[in-house]
Amino acid sequence: MSAVGRALYRHPTDLAVEGCLNAIADAGLTRDDIDGAAAFHIEGSAGVVEMIDTLGLQVDWFADLSIGPSQISAIFEAIMAVETGRARHVIVFHSSCEGTVRTTLGKGGSMPGSASATPERVSGMPEWWLPFGAPSAGNHIAMYAQRHMHLYGTTREQMAQIPIVQRRNAGLYDKSIYNTPLTMEDYLNARMITEPFCLFDCDIPIDFCTAIVISSTDATSGLRRPPLAVEATSHALKSRPSWDQFDDLSTMVLRDVGLDLWKHTDLTPGDVDVAGVYDGFTFITMAWLEALGFCGKGESGAFIEGGQRISLEGELPINTNGGQLSSGRMHGWGYLPEVCLQLWGDGGARQVPNGPEVGVVASGGGVFAGAMLVTRS
Amino acid sequence: MSTVPGPMRIPPLLTELNTDFWTGGLAGELRIQRCTHCATYHHPPTSVCRNCLRGGLTAQVVSGTATVMAFTINHHQWSPTATTEPYVIAIVELPEQDGLRITTNIVNCDVRDVHIDMPVRVVFEPLADVALPLFEPDR
Helix, strand or coil, X not given: CCCCECCCCCXXXXXXXXXXXXXXXXXXXXXXXXXXXXXXXXXXXXXHHHHHHHCCCCCCEEEEECCCCCCCHHHHHHHHXXXXXXXXXXXXXXXXXXXXXXXXXXXXXXXXXXXXECCCCECCHHHXXXXXXXXXXXXXXXXXXXXXXXXXXXXXXXXXXXXXXXXXXHCCCCCCCCCCCCCHHHHHHCCEEECXXXXXXXXXXXXXXXXXXXXXXXXXXXXXXXXXXXXXXXXXXXXCCCCCXXXXXCCCCHHHHHXXXXXXXXXXXXXXXXXXXXXXXXXXXXXXXXXXXXXXXXXXXXXXXCCCCCCCCCCCCECCCCHHHHHCECCCCXXXXXXHHHHHCCCHHHCCCCCXXXXXXXXXXXXXXXXXXXXXX | CCCCCCCCCCCECCCCCCHHHHHHHHHCCCEEEEECCCCCEECCCCCCCCCCCCCXXXXXXXXXXXXXXXXXXXXXXXXXXCCCCCEEEEEEEXXXXXXXXXXXXECCCCHHHCCCCCEEEEEEEEECXXXXXXXXXXX
């Protein structure tokens, strides 16, 4: 992880150098041990070729990935690269200067959820929502949340537990963006963004770089930390990757991933000790909890009610560093590092008790999604 | 162009595929692409029928009625020139085919009156060289 902030006024390459070097050192490796590299590369972030050159890497394998399958596709690709013998130690990373871009360009200057400037004309998927005053993924996910409420009686008070519990976690994390306690009253009185979402249902654009080393199982002896194992991954997509043409407007394409993930493991949802679940908007987290089988369809509201289950001491602690809602929009790249720290027992004040052994990481959700299980090996 | 500030609206780039949909409203028509072989409707417009994988897709005028499946009342001002008034974004389903839906705005009613399963009908709003299909209560 690099420095993290709302607007650091640093180039994403600079952040990526810091993040990657920190990750390589944390693993107990040197630059010369790295023989693979992969990046999630979107506008406002550093690309893999640029970083290979900047860090003087000599690689046998590399990949530069955009959205799909999910924002953490570079991690999935790196896992396949080491599994198939293409590389031994792959540095994977994502950096963004979205916070600085948003701060510099001001309201309407950049597209919500990205570091790219607002276009004059629109084509591709956004063509079907930008003419209708719906520039944010939050508009679409809010519609799904509204339908979930209509069908299942889900309430805003239930949904509020996600930001409230996560804010408590963020208060125990030194790199969080917001760490003052959030009350139900704060939540219910907050400015509405797109109903039923208020300000606290939405994550916050930041600058950062997350970097992780993915190593082959036969290359892990002598590393600084005990290696963690990737038990299973999934990025299945079996329905329309579309906000409005998807067949069930009370869940999202993450449904396919949630079903598929458990086909690749003997573990079950009940084995999971800690979860990093996408929280760009609160309802995505709820939909993931249902999709991953932690509760039944339509039951996520009741599951998180009161917040105990998803708190640090609960049966399924989620987003233990505050998640994207309190620690910033890392485009899905904050969950794996945090789950790894928890499995290593390095969570500090926010450590999940009783030595968690199995973690789930779930990224994206709306029109693309990916999930993985990580275990102490 | 209207001088009353509305939602942040960015017009579509017209292409061979999408022109029928975006300009049909200039003639008062809601046009949805349909397969000439298997009669499946498609939205957004596509280059091959997702059902039978053949070409030969043409625009067909549909009834213009729909049902609200999901909606949100938007409050955030996404651009400095956009309205500060709440407006409704909705996904409506057309009666012509199960699951055939359009993302749109519900207009000509109080935002608080919009509800899921509400019957609506198309109205068109000009934007640059296109006409946006918006929907109003079908009373």
